[in-house]
Amino acid sequence: MRRDLDDIHHFAQAIHSEQFMSRYLPYGDNYEQMVTNALVWKIILVENSATGVIWLDKTETINEVVLGIMLFSPTQFGKGIGQAAIKLVIDELQTIKWAGLIKLNVRIENERAIACYQRLGFDVTGAGSKYTHGKQISYLSMVNLLQS
Template sequence: MTKQVALRAFTQTDQAALERWASDTRASHYMARTQPSRKALLWQVIVVDGRDIGTIWIESCDHPAHASLGVLLGDTALMGQGIGRRAIQLALDQLAADHCLLAVTLNVRSTNMRAVKCYLGCGFRVCDRFVRTSATGSYEVLRMIKDLTVPSMSPLGRKRSVVTGCFRPIAAIDNGIGSMQQTQERLTSPPHASFNFVTVINI
């Protein structure tokens, strides 16, 4: 059955739901945090078929032309259905409408393969990996980045610049796509060993 995915502004009244989503999904086991820790450029609630099911945010970071992405889906029954990917697409579109940035980055545990697959599907690539230590032990983290200056395909079959929102004909697609895909495949191979965005996407 087709699901409608939309975003709405996160408000203080959503804080209790956020805590419940984090608890229900045991988010502390795979996320360092569940809300922005810096200035939020965008902070939204993910709505599926009219029901609030999680949150997504994009916040400032040390690089002035970059921002950091965070996503929390609070209903495990809805995971793996493309909802996170749709929410990220909506958030990036809203970000492009309000801010001019070169890239968005994120950190994800290397063992969270479902999330890694989602981010790769959204055009992120692995740019670094490091080990983080917490009270429960050490774990490997993948740093991923999405270049917002690389045009993406719109639902109408035209090439769109994520930063400007401008469209170009498909014929204008450059010849570098193949090499980009090869690079992504190489990077993803296992190692040795308050805004109010109302656009709706059906999935």
């Protein structure tokens, strides 16, 4: 994953990721911290080509993680790639009998992502806003409770 960081930064800039998300990597100031903070951190491959990145950040609460995902090109949006990647991560968690909350925040205007998350069992639990990248961003908070 370390060698993929430069590519991930490049793709995030190329798609102007700040329009879609507040961050595009697990929490951490450096690679080692990101690895430590992520329960899961994977490159999304489609036909052996890197298409995106998905991760689950650990939180201070046991059995609670925060989902993050970024696809590298707008041409990949709306094709089910993100949904399939999230489903694979959820399936992996269920295989290892992990139980807990998967949380996320999604920008209110990102209706396609909201619908995707709802199809995967996420429920809206609240709304909020924050100031990031020089503007006010409104978002929905969503959770999916996985049971072993």
